[in-house]
Amino acid sequence: MLTERPLLVSQLLLSSLGTRLFLHHGDRVPIEGPILMVSNHRSFIDAPLLMVATNRSIRFACHHYMSQVPVMREVVAQLGCLPLDKPECRQRRFFAQATQLLQKQQIVGIFPEGTPPMVKVTAPESVGDFQRGFMHLALRAEVPDLAILPVAIAAVEETCTAVAPLKLLSWFDPSEPLFRQGGWHPMVIYQQVNVLVGRPRWLTSSERQRYQGRAAKALVNELSHHCHAEIKQLLHQSYV
Numbered sequence: 001m002l003t004e005r006p007l008l009v010s011q012l013l014l015s016s017l018g019t020r021l022f023l024h025h026g027d028r029v030p031i032e033g034p035i036l037m038v039s040n041h042r043s044f045i046d047a048p049l050l051m052v053a054t055n056r057s058i059r060f061a062c063h064h065y066m067s068q069v070p071v072m073r074e075v076v077a078q079l080g081c082l083p084l085d086k087p088e089c090r091q092r093r094f095f096a097q098a099t100q101l102l103q104k105q106q107i108v109g110i111f112p113e114g115t116p117p118m119v120k121v122t123a124p125e126s127v128g129d130f131q132r133g134f135m136h137l138a139l140r141a142e143v144p145d146l147a148i149l150p151v152a153i154a155a156v157e158e159t160c161t162a163v164a165p166l167k168l169l170s171w172f173d174p175s176e177p178l179f180r181q182g183g184w185h186p187m188v189i190y191q192q193v194n195v196l197v198g199r200p201r202w203l204t205s206s207e208r209q210r211y212q213g214r215a216a217k218a219l220v221n222e223l224s225h226h227c228h229a230e231i232k233q234l235l236h237q238s239y240v
Contacts, residue, residue: 006057006080010048019190023053025197030147034102036138038227039151040127041111043188046153047079050109053195059101060109061094065173099141110134119166119178121186124155125239130228135220138203139211150198150227152234157191194238198230
């Protein structure tokens with residue numbers, strides 16, 4: 001029942017918001033096996049949105065501050081999110097938790113754009129640069145048949161409201177430089193949204209063997225570029 005709670009909470013949340021969700025290429029989601037889901041990110045409801053879209057509980061990585069702010073920390077706990085350590089840390093705890101989940105054939109979700117698109121409102125069709133730590137997770141985890149699944153979230157109708165001064169959030173997480181600037185933290189809520197599933201890419205044993213020395217960086221860049229390009233193309237198709 002604990003493994004089902006994130007999905008149940010997500011369904012309740014989206015129902016209460018009245019979000020209309022449309023799934024495209026849902027047949028691309030592997031029916032079984034471990035999955036590292038990679039998605040663009042503009043809204044607090046992206047994690048529950050992807051759970052409802054795939055009808056699966058997904059354990060998403062979330063920013064350190066989300067586990068510190070009252071109310072928000074209770075929500076992310078109910079959603080089964082995995083709070084990252086402070087930015088200066090090496091995320092050993094998260095890597096260990098995520099690896100254990102993948103070994104249990106579960107889905108781990110990553111938003112590799114990080115905090116910027118959450119703090120500054122961006123266009124629905126845009127996708128920022130990816131941080132590459134998630135690919136190190138995929139390559140270091142000794143998990144056979146691991147699928148990397150890019151997914152695009154494309155808002156059709158949305159509203160945006162200001163919820164808190166950024167400097168207020170710096171009280172809870174002074175390590176985040178984006179919280180030292182002026183302005184307010186936005187909250188994007190989708191009224192109608194498309195979720196488009198990209199082509200899964202299974203890691204091969206030869207790729208894991210290449211993950212050493214200078215070749216490791218090139219491989220990480222290659223896999224990260226694949227996910228970024230796939231999501232960018234799906235967003236382009238959605239808005240043409």
